[in-house]
Amino acid sequence: DADVTQTPRNRITKTGKRIMLECSQTKGHDRMYWYRQDPGLGLRLIYYSFDVKDINKGEISDGYSVSRQAQAKFSLSLESAIPNQTALYFCATSDGDRESAFFGQGTRLTVV
Amino acid sequence: SQKIEQNSEALNIQEGKTATLTCNYTNYSPAYLQWYRQDPGRGPVFLLLIRENEKEKRKERLKVTFDTTLKQSLFHITASQPADSATYLCALYNFNKFYFGSGTKLNVKP
Numbered sequence: 001d002a003d004v005t006q007t008p009r010n011r012i013t014k015t016g017k018r019i020m021l022e023c024s025q026t027k028g029h030d031r032m033y034w035y036r037q038d039p040g041l042g043l044r045l046i047y048y049s050f051d052v053k054d055i056n057k058g059e060i061s062d063g064y065s066v067s068r069q070a071q072a073k074f075s076l077s078l079e080s081a082i083p084n085q086t087a088l089y090f091c092a093t094s095d096g097d098r099e100s101a102f103f104g105q106g107t108r109l110t111v112v
Numbered sequence: 113s114q115k116i117e118q119n120s121e122a123l124n125i126q127e128g129k130t131a132t133l134t135c136n137y138t139n140y141s142p143a144y145l146q147w148y149r150q151d152p153g154r155g156p157v158f159l160l161l162i163r164e165n166e167k168e169k170r171k172e173r174l175k176v177t178f179d180t181t182l183k184q185s186l187f188h189i190t191a192s193q194p195a196d197s198a199t200y201l202c203a204l205y206n207f208n209k210f211y212f213g214s215g216t217k218l219n220v221k222p
Contacts, residue, residue, distance in 0.1 A: 004155075033210070040120065042201070042214035043156075050208070058209070090155050094210070100146055101203070101210050103155030 003027045006091050006104035013081050013111055021076045021107050023091030031094045032074040033101065034058075034066060036087040043090065049074055081111040114139050114206055116213035124219045131189040133216045135202030141180050142204035147187050150199045150215060159200075160187075192220045 004025045013019050023032065030051050035043040035058075045058030047066040055066060063085060065077045078085055088108050092101040115138040125131050135145070144163045148156035162169040162178045162185070169176045175188040189196050199215040 035212075040214055042116075043212040045209055045211075048209065092155075092210075100158035100161060101148075101156075102158070106153070106155050108153075 004091055004093055004102055004104040006089075006107050008107060009105065010108045011110070013109070015082055015111055017081050019078045019081055019109070021078075021089055021091075021109070023074045023076070023104055025072050025091075025093045025102075027093050027095070027102060028071075029093035029095040029102070030071065031096075032068065033092040033094070034064075034074070034076045035090045035092065036060070036085075037090060037106075038087050046076065046089075078109075078111075081109075083111045085109065086111050114142075114204055114211040116202055116204060116211055118200075118202055118213035118216045120214060120216070122217040122219055124221065125192055127193060127220055127222050129192055131192045131196070131218055131220070133187040133200050133202075133218065135185040135187065135213055137183050137202075137204055140206050141183065142206050144205055145176075145178055145185050146203045146205070146210075147174075147176060147185075148201040148203060148212075150201055156201055156212075189218075192218075194220050194222050196220050 007022045033048040034046040049068045091104040094101045117136045146161045147159045150156040162176045173190045177186045199217045201215040202213040204211045
């Protein structure tokens with residue numbers, strides 16, 4: 001089983017719809033992140049959380065919200081999806097200041 | 113904000129040769145720098161980490177150098193194999209966040 005699991009893996013949704021992407025981890029890490037990846041732009045940070053009571057905006061948080069339901073669960077919501085939110089979304093975890101990031105398999109989201 | 117530059121053009125090399133990928137960064141020097149491998153449609157996978165007080169790090173066929181004066185890291189794969197074909201991402205950790213480059217695609221031809 002994957003250490004960081006994202007659901008769904010693929011999703012097509014219509015403009016204006018609300019959609020939630022979910023992430024769960026079994027690594028026991030406190031820190032969780034949401035990134036989006038677009039061709040040529042690399043991974044850009046949307047939100048991050050260092051524990052259940054800590055939520056922080058990343059560089060591109062507009063149009064997104066998150067919820068940290070438990071240490072192991074971090075969900076990303078698009079309240080009203082728009083076509084330029086079409087991208088590959090990744091959840092990641094890390095443990096402490098000087099450790100690497102562990103990524104999920106990604107969610108490919110298409111907004112039509 | 114932190115900016116990371118990797119060559120956006122694909123690197124094509126012959127099997128058995130050494131591949132060298134470059135990562136340049138601006139602004140703040142990180143406490144450490146990392147390299148990841150990403151295969152199509154999959155999440156990045158951590159390969160190596162090098163700290164600011166280390167000049168070089170090796171792991172099997174992989175070698176990373178870190179020059180804080182030049183603000184540059186080089187990533188080498190020796191005796192490259194077709195299975196090494198992937199996109200390689202450079203990442204910095206600063207201010208409690210990971211900053212990623214857009215990656216360089218490596219194609220190793222048999």
